[in-house]
Amino acid sequence: xxxxxxxxxxxxxxxxxxxxxxxxxxxxxxxxxxxxxxxxxxxxxxxxxxxxxxxxxxxxxxxxxxxxxxxxxxxxxxxxxxxxxxxxxxxxxxxxxxxxxxxxxxxx
Numbered sequence: 001x002x003x004x005x006x007x008x009x010x011x012x013x014x015x016x017x018x019x020x021x022x023x024x025x026x027x028x029x030x031x032x033x034x035x036x037x038x039x040x041x042x043x044x045x046x047x048x049x050x051x052x053x054x055x056x057x058x059x060x061x062x063x064x065x066x067x068x069x070x071x072x073x074x075x076x077x078x079x080x081x082x083x084x085x086x087x088x089x090x091x092x093x094x095x096x097x098x099x100x101x102x103x104x105x106x107x108x
Contacts, residue, residue: 017088055081
């Protein structure tokens with residue numbers, strides 16, 4: 001399943017990046033040090049963090065996409081970092097919980 005396949009399911013807006021990437025698995029978390037050690041390559045990472053450190057962690061962990069929950073706005077420096085490093089970022093009005101429920105339903 002690709003990132004593009006789930007955009008409609010989670011009411012996502014594409015902020016930047018390539019949505020044709022395949023994803024496998026989901027990690028939900030806002031503590032960046034924890035995300036750095038638990039987001040796996042190809043995961044979807046659901047968070048409400050939107051600063052430049054999110055782009056840095058995503059560059060290291062290589063998720064298929066970062067999904068910003070609760071309509072969080074990506075900060076300008078984070079947008080620049082994500083864009084320069086090919087990180088796909090989506091934004092959804094849904095809570096992290098609602099995003100995960102819908103992702104599960106889409107996968108079933």
